[in-house]
Amino acid sequence: MSYRIVSLTGYLLYLLSNSLAGVTYVALTIAFYLFAFRTPTPEPDYFILVIGGYGAFLAFLMTLTIAAKANEATSYPILVRLQSRVEYITAVLLAAVLATLLLVLLMGAVALVRNAPVLSLERALQIPPIWLSLIIVFAVLALHASDFVAVGWSRVIVFGLLAVFLVLGENSTAVINWLAEQFAQLSSWSYQQGSTGNGQFFQGIADWFRNSGTAVVQELFGLLFWPFHAIFGATIHGSFTPVEALAPGTLVIYATILFLLAADLFANKDLFLSEE
């Protein structure tokens, strides 16, 4: 199985390197380097976050590209050979992560030499888990955005849920106020109907939303994005607290869950590979 995954990864990287997209990503990386590191930037947090953020962005695009290549009709004979389709989706992820890492590391090496950020050993050791976890989680997210994995409304559901969490986690005041208003109106209507018990109940909910709802909802929905905030905050501050140190690991757990979901979707879907 592992031998087949390695062969498939090599094949996908071959396809990428022989395509216009492969050249485009190299050009994009050079352009980004010239833009982001045009002035001397000795701050290590800038170095870590900017390259990490670009890595996440590139991993997303790279995975979409490689998944599109895997979704071509040339893959029919390959898929018949495999004992499990999961081998192929694993190879897609592996190829995307490897290609992204290669470009990110090259950019990092050039930036390290030319821009000379002041990296202590402690800061240097922070880099691999941060970059790797960001690249992996965005690569897996991109799998869900691709035709290769998506089934029916699956990508709308996955990204819709993420959007809901993002909106409610970052700015839930408007939504909470609206909900509080609705429950207050429901309460008034219940009183008018003579149902004092229901009126009190709905008023209680409306009051809860007004007083402590916003904080609770923001905390609840914001929990999903905690690892990103933790990594960002800790990198800016220069050191991780024991809890913040769990953030890259948490991202990898997210990626694992999303990958299992993607593998399950892919393993049970009808393959209509692109014949263009």
Added chain:
Amino acid sequence: MLKIEQLTKSFFSLVALDGVDLVVPRGEILGVLGPNGAGKTTLFKVLSGSLVADHGRVQPLDNRPWPHIGYKPERLFFPPRMRVGQYLSLMASLCNLSGREAEKATTAVVEMTGLQDYLGKRLKDCSKGMRQRVSLAQALLNNPDLLILDEPTDGLDPLGQAELHAVLLNLNEMGKTILLSSHRLGEVTAVCTRIAILNHGRVIYQSSMAEALAERPQATIYVDKDLTPMTQLLHTLHPDISVEGQKLSLHRDATVIRRQILSILLAAGYDILQIERRRATLTEIYSEVLK
């Protein structure tokens, strides 16, 4: 080899397979026939694992393990910049073969499909016939027990077709089971040992080739005078009779009916000049089944 039971596959409101029941016996070459849209390619894609059936099941006969399958899709797509040899090596590396075994398997299929001189050629520069050979070669790499070939000779010149037929017969002699679809009925007659005809997602006919051809013998009777005045009488005797001048064709020959017709013709003063008996062609069987 395989038993397919009540296999159903729909794409929204389109029912592509509507309860397919089919047995693929070990060691046979089964030709799956049918008009365009009958469900042949969908059936092959379900068997090869590209599509997931809605209902029904496919299981190996006699509780044997699931066979190794080699699949050649109908439409040929290859990574265009790859060379033939590179492509076959890649496919061999996915077959659970060690490096040396993979090399050996590649050499064997290259010889079998006549690709020796084209290993360095880019796939985008190959002719359609050459691509058919490459596609067949990759399907053979894992030494499959069951070979599924969707339109294997499409695009091949007559010589290429004959060579491919020889390869298929050779593989069958080696004990391989082959499932193929084709619109070339002559090819199916020459190669297949069984046939199944699909229409509207159902198997409407299946038989061994020998039985299919033998169960619909035909006879043509030539007489000395015009048979038109006898047409109505002959039709009341047997509906599968056609009359054309001095020629009478009996589409389903049976000794009793033939004797009756001959005695009527003799009684009516016709001289029998010649009687030809022959087996039905697959084209005639196919047309009749689809009527």
